[in-house]
Amino acid sequence: MTALTTLKGINQQLDMTSNRVSTGQRVSSASDNAAYWSIATAVRTDNASLSAVKDSLGLGSSAVDTAYNGLNSILTDLQNMRAKLQTAMQPGVDRAKVQTEIDAIQNKMSSTAASSVSSGQNWLSVNSADASYLKDRNVVAGFSRDSSGTVNFSYVTVNVSNIKLYDANSSTSVDVPATSAQVFATQSLTSMAAFRPAGAAAVKGTADFSGAQTIDLLIKTETATAGVAITLNKAALTAAVKDTAKVTTSELIDALNNQIASTALKGEVTASLDSTGRLTFTRVDTGAGNTVAVDSVTTNTVDIGFGSGVKAGVVAKGADATTTSGRGILDSQAGSYTAGGAYSIADFDISTLVGTNGDADLSAIITAVDKAIAKVTDAGTKLGASKTQIDGQSSFVDTLMKANNRTIGTLVDADIEEESTKLKALQTQQQLAVQALSIANSGSQNVLSLFR
Template sequence: MTSLLTNISAMTALTTLKGINQQLDATSNRVSTGQRVSTASDNAAYWSIATTVRTDNASLSAVKDSLGLGSSAVDTAYNGLNSILSDMQNLRAKLQTALQPGVDRAKVQTEIKAIQDKMKATADSSTSSGQNWLSVDSSASNTSYQATQNVVAGFSRASSGVVTFSKIGVDVNAIKLYDVNASSITTAATAGQVFGTTSLTGTAAFRPADAVVANRGTADFSGTNEVKFNLSLGDGSTAQITLNRANLSSAAADLSRVTTDEFLNAINNQIAADTAATPLAGKVAASLDSAGRLTFTTTATGAGTNAQVTVLNVAATAGNTLIDVGFGAGTPAATDARTGAGTAAGTTTGKGILDTVDAGTTFSLATINIGSLVGTAGDTALQNIITQVEKAIAKVTDAGTKLGASKTQIDGQKTFVDTLMKANDRTIGILVDADIEEESTKLKALQTQQQLAVQALSIANSGSQTVLSLFR
């Protein structure tokens, strides 16, 4: 039926064209934005989830920045600490040089003062983003000081919407080297320790530069070489330690290449087997310190005589050659006695590792002055200073270990946060991103349909003109 009042075909064609245009607008929007869900009206649930994940990623980005700043601060402190540790080792070498007869200690003090100034300058300049963890001012009036520096490492959102931030704490009090403020701190009792002068594998006995590479770091006890010294505690417990071909045969796999482990085991076995009236068994042990030097440490701690150990070289067995393992073989025995005593627990005025006055002394590493030390009393005082430096080196090494652990934790968290952000990006993409290939194909099809709908509408509109022509 054809009507002049109602053109049903045109109305149908127009409705179809409007539908095609709406689809065409939506598809064009997806192609131009790259998203199939760009507003809440597109898909309320997906839009809400994607918005929350984007917010999480923004927070994670801030966490990543915080970790970057924290990593930079830890790196700065560690590099400064490592540089100062080298200076302290140099300081120890200067002090050991000053023990030699005839050395002008006033001139050595000039070098020591230069090292002290360099260490202080290094600590003062170890600043990152306005933070210095090596040279601090812990005074109550300094409100910017924090004993523990927290680095934001992550966050979590509970089902209730409450956000909790996780943190990595760096104990500045445990690593600070200098502190303007002095406070009363409790000191733990320490053990008695005696150290060799050189890394065990650096002594001539262990052939560090041998032409045969396999010999380096091992000692030859297949001939007449011998290590012999008296080991005693302040309570009178004494044992003579002798290492030669005869008593190493059961401890070493190859007497011509005795390793440091075999050497230490042989010493500790002799200590454990001591059957004297006041035996050393269980009271002292041999080991290598962080510098690789032969070290004897008492089991007991404190200022008592059982926490005082002495090593004294003695003459070699007839027919054998006394060799040096860091305790000065070849020098008169009486001049090579070394004693290390523990200290009692108590309280002291604490500052940083380098400017705290050690218990039983009147100076810190920052104020060491050996220029006026003379005579036997001066030698004893100098040995005590060397012991103090050894303890400080151990503390600084421990501080470096703490910073290294914090750096590892921060770097690991940075990697995790970066991975988490990428995973969130993928989640957002799955929810809201458009398939451009599919949408492009659909766009082309809708453009073709639009053209056909326009033509259909044109044909439908021309139908009434055909009917009117019948009345002409």
């Protein structure tokens, strides 16, 4: 009986060890260890949910990438359009031919927006009247379980209404605030010859005013129609900059604003750089009655984007607050022609713009394109921030899943080396127990033979 009991015990241990070796787990069912099995099951469930979250983040990242790439392409198109419009401002240019090029750019932008689709979602070209339209797109970024067992999800939210470029729905309306009059230089300051873009590293991006170089501009507004002279030369800059031979863009802007502040235009006009680095003069007040223009005069020898020598600048006008259709950045109403009729960045025509009114309309269209570039740039910035947030969350979820796997392993995984060694020992014990049982059985047969 003792040998049989020993064999049964060894067989039970052998079965348990064999199961651990074959499954790799020391707790494979609730009967092995109820507490550990329960915890491991909950963590496995969390990991399954995290895997779904990671998939959602992957899809969200793809959608953001698609929208960003579309925006980036259209931003380049808008910059090309801005250059074409600037060309059309020159005397003698056939605006009808320029319009042909602009039509091609407008068609390309529309096609790019329409094809920026990921997983059936298009965030650039939408129809807000559609029942399936959502102004906020939520990407599942994580989940948590509170003490009561309730699961809560966290999201990365992308506001489509802030980045859409085209909207087929024209029935909604939004309030458009009044705007200031702005005039822009033809190109960025650092790309102008005066700032030596091809110069040596020590002087590149700076201007030399140590000689007879002079900036002489005439700023005109609706209150100063004759113009206010702004002059910057060595004498004016000596006390305002560190080195007159290497004047930086920021030093030039500060000097311009100091000059303006010492004239009748104090508090009415400011100088700054736009997002592309172009020198910009802005009328502080808003509304259609406010204007600003910058002329270059005979004594101006340095071109900072408004020409040199005698050159009349275009008059820029502000706009009154109004209500317009709440469409996309490019197909919302951007302004109106002097002769009547509204236009948008996606649909305007300069081929018929002639005379003084035509020049004023073209200047207003250029300003509208500049504002559209700023809005598209802002939309790209928002998408970039969302992409960074999604990528960071995806990395965190991946790390969390690995930590959960380690937790599960600590609770339920078997030590394969130890269990394999134990299995070999138990197999040996089993063989010895079988032999002992056989000996015990044969011993009783010998005793019985004595009574025959």
